Amino acid sequence: MKITTAKDILQLRETHNLNFFEIALKYEVSTSDLNQGVILSTMERQWAIMKQAIAQGLDPDKHHLHGKILGREAIKLKTSYESGKSICGITTTKAIMYALSTMEVNMAMGQIVAAPTAGASGVLPGTLKALQETYDLEDNKIIEALFVAGLVGMVIAKQASISGAKGGCQAEIGSAAAMAAAATVYVLGGTMEQSFDGAAIAINNMMGLICDPVAGLVEVPCHKRNALGAANALLCAEIVLAGLPSVIPFDEVVQAMKQVGDLLPACHRETATGGIAISKTAKAIEARIMNDE
Amino acid sequence: MENYSIFDIIGPAMIGPSSSHTAGAAKVAYIARSIFGKPIKKVTFYLHGSFSTTYKGHGTDKALIAGVCGMRPDDPSIPFSYEKAKDMNIEITFKKIILDDVHPNTVKMIFEGLDGTTQSIIGSSIGGGKVKIISIDDIDVAITGSYATLITQHLDLPGFVADISQILAKHHINIAFMKVFRETKGENAVMVIESDDVIHKDTLEKISALEALNKLTFFEAIQ
Numbered sequence: 001m002k003i004t005t006a007k008d009i010l011q012l013r014e015t016h017n018l019n020f021f022e023i024a025l026k027y028e029v030s031t032s033d034l035n036q037g038v039i040l041s042t043m044e045r046q047w048a049i050m051k052q053a054i055a056q057g058l059d060p061d062k063h064h065l066h067g068k069i070l071g072r073e074a075i076k077l078k079t080s081y082e083s084g085k086s087i088c089g090i091t092t093t094k095a096i097m098y099a100l101s102t103m104e105v106n107m108a109m110g111q112i113v114a115a116p117t118a119g120a121s122g123v124l125p126g127t128l129k130a131l132q133e134t135y136d137l138e139d140n141k142i143i144e145a146l147f148v149a150g151l152v153g154m155v156i157a158k159q160a161s162i163s164g165a166k167g168g169c170q171a172e173i174g175s176a177a178a179m180a181a182a183a184t185v186y187v188l189g190g191t192m193e194q195s196f197d198g199a200a201i202a203i204n205n206m207m208g209l210i211c212d213p214v215a216g217l218v219e220v221p222c223h224k225r226n227a228l229g230a231a232n233a234l235l236c237a238e239i240v241l242a243g244l245p246s247v248i249p250f251d252e253v254v255q256a257m258k259q260v261g262d263l264l265p266a267c268h269r270e271t272a273t274g275g276i277a278i279s280k281t282a283k284a285i286e287a288r289i290m291n292d293e
Numbered sequence: 294m295e296n297y298s299i300f301d302i303i304g305p306a307m308i309g310p311s312s313s314h315t316a317g318a319a320k321v322a323y324i325a326r327s328i329f330g331k332p333i334k335k336v337t338f339y340l341h342g343s344f345s346t347t348y349k350g351h352g353t354d355k356a357l358i359a360g361v362c363g364m365r366p367d368d369p370s371i372p373f374s375y376e377k378a379k380d381m382n383i384e385i386t387f388k389k390i391i392l393d394d395v396h397p398n399t400v401k402m403i404f405e406g407l408d409g410t411t412q413s414i415i416g417s418s419i420g421g422g423k424v425k426i427i428s429i430d431d432i433d434v435a436i437t438g439s440y441a442t443l444i445t446q447h448l449d450l451p452g453f454v455a456d457i458s459q460i461l462a463k464h465h466i467n468i469a470f471m472k473v474f475r476e477t478k479g480e481n482a483v484m485v486i487e488s489d490d491v492i493h494k495d496t497l498e499k500i501s502a503l504e505a506l507n508k509l510t511f512f513e514a515i516q
Contacts, residue, residue, distance in 0.1 A: 031296055031297075046303055115303050117312050163421065216347040216350060217310070
């Protein structure tokens, strides 16, 4: 089963009469030679780890969950949200809170699931956990959505890149947001076209974003950009489900992202030699971390 | 074009913070430990490129140590690997190195066994937790760890490759990839066989009996 583009997936739907999740499952069976049961239980495990990371990051007793620069921030958002101060609305506030929580576990050397990378690991679980709570969704539905997200990410990886070192942050958080947007549309009952439109708009909204990690660490700006990715995914899903399509088709947006990524100078691709990574404060942080070691 | 699994995208399950600097590092060291295959007295890590500049910030040191102690990339005790190495009496040293024409995230590992033997293994973390072992005892190789892997270190004599493939065929092992690497004709060579199936003990014993064989390694696929 050969899949490279969104067009291939839409074609498969016509020929096999399968939904988005079923195509992803069929694809995985054909590439891995494993049976459906094993594949489904592997994804169940990934979702269990994602939920566990979210819970750990918000656990008031886990004081040790701290990176080299920051930590214990999602829990502040929780306090603020619980006292009725949500600005973005419950679902979005939760999505950004869960995205931040996952990233705090990641920076503290806790267990997470790369989705598609460790640096973007908060976006997808943050979005899906918030949706699960708002819409009272079964775990099985979320697991189906993870397959949809995985297939969308794979198509991006094949046509462009999901690595910040290769394509900048647009390729990491941009891809994660696209995957989460497609998954959101899927769980809320949108069509496959709407899933791809949501994913296309999500990438468009982050086109050109550079990767400029302070001191080379997966903390600043990665942490907050995961929150941005989650909010971006939800807004794109809302836009397409309201009937607003993406003017540029998904595959063309992905190809444009690749061209932009190829033109990014090395200093804006994870080398910590450009963007905010060379700001005065970033340099001071870098010196402090070097000294501590 | 590379064939992706859905779990290359929704995965790997790993210990943070970086798939290249942490998960990949743990996997490189885990595979290297399997290749060395003996009780370890000492490991010296020579860090190249981005590994050498940011290894402490990303916990690359802890991940590498975890790998040589036998922890997988998703083992929650990776942050405590220094203690684990101490318990296992494995002596650890980190040094910096500049290697030619390799990926920025590369490490050269010198293993020293309790039996006094040493082995040099070089591996790269090539992104998203994927890795490649590129050298064993100065012979260039290519090992990904994504398949069940059989490695022979043997003398480059006629018939050796045919003998191995016959044994595997007889035991119904399907070979996915097979490559032979050598330095000089008639001298030390390395063969890497990546298979869809786990190779069982009786098959390995048959291979071990081959005369040209110096060393045999087998390990299962690592997610």
